[in-house]
Amino acid sequence: MDGLKVSKANLTVYLHPSKSRDVSEAIFRELSSLLFTFSEALDGVVLAYDINSLDNKNAKILSGVIPYFGVPLSVDLLLFSPKPHMLLEGKVVKLSQESIHVVVLGFSSAIITEKDIREEFVYKTKHEQDVYASKSHKRHVIKVGTMIRFSVKSFDEEILHIYGSLMPDHTGSIHWLEKHSDLISHTDRNAKKRESEGELTTLKQDAIDGKLSPLDTAQKIKKSKKQKIQEES
Missing domain, CATH: 1.10.287 (Helix Hairpins)
Structure with missing residues (x-):
């Protein structure tokens, strides 16, 4: 899936003097606060981190009313940074004639509206279940629970919401696409x-x-x- 990347970063974490007794624990807490939030500096949503090196000895005290101290460290970050035209994968959680709602990586929501679903797919009720079925391939069906591949139109960084599209031919049910590549x-x-x-x-x-x-x-x-x-x- 597109949109995932590992970034190596050299960071400086600034801690309150009261955290000096357990610097490692304080740094883990600071890094954990970045998880599942969009960072402009890193250009992505932080999904995970792995500290490579932590240099307590070279920590520097900052001047000011409260003397915070900065600890330099090297860290690997797993980032989620979807861009237009990238291909993402997610699970369909809701489906109607107007839209398909998807969850990506278990935390980011995506919506594909009717205008962004190619004409090949027709909305109908099949076995008392709402589905989008392909007119060209009878077994190519999208319903609640289906894992789909879709194209990114845009990404709202504040609420981590994706606007997607099923217009490209190589989008749709992953199970069907892999069998008919x-x-x-x-x-x-x-x-x-x-x-x-x-x-x-x-x-x-x-x-x-x-x-x-x-x-x-x-x-x-x-x-x-x-x-x-x-x-x-």
Whole structure:
């Protein structure tokens, strides 16, 4: 799944003098306070941490009314940082004609509205259960409890809410997608081939209409054909 990354960071944790008796415990508490919150400095939601080194001896006291002291440490952080067009996976917890509600990694909620569900899927009631069923593939069904793969449209960092999409062909029920990965790849290749052929037709028509010079036409058609050969190979 996209959106997960491990980041190595050198941090300085500032502690109150009253915590000097048990610095390690105080640092663990400070790091734990970062969990499942979005950090602008780290550009992600902290899911876990692992301290590599902790240097008590080089702790520095800060000047001020209350002399806090800073402890430098090296830490590995597991971050969740979803960006537009990334593919995420989650479990469907609610489904209606207007939207599909999903939980990602057990803590972040996501919603996919009707306008972001491709026409292939049709909402209906099957065996007294609401589902989104594919018109192209009878066994491709999304219902409550289904693990799905979807594309990210946007991410609300304050409430950790994701707005998703099922428009790409390679999104939907993970169970079905994994069983039919060859079919999805073939569909993607055909789509790219049609797009390439469409661009070539447009170039030729533009040349006929006088919108392109003969040199531009030859160069662009040559480039389009080269891309087509690379895709087919």
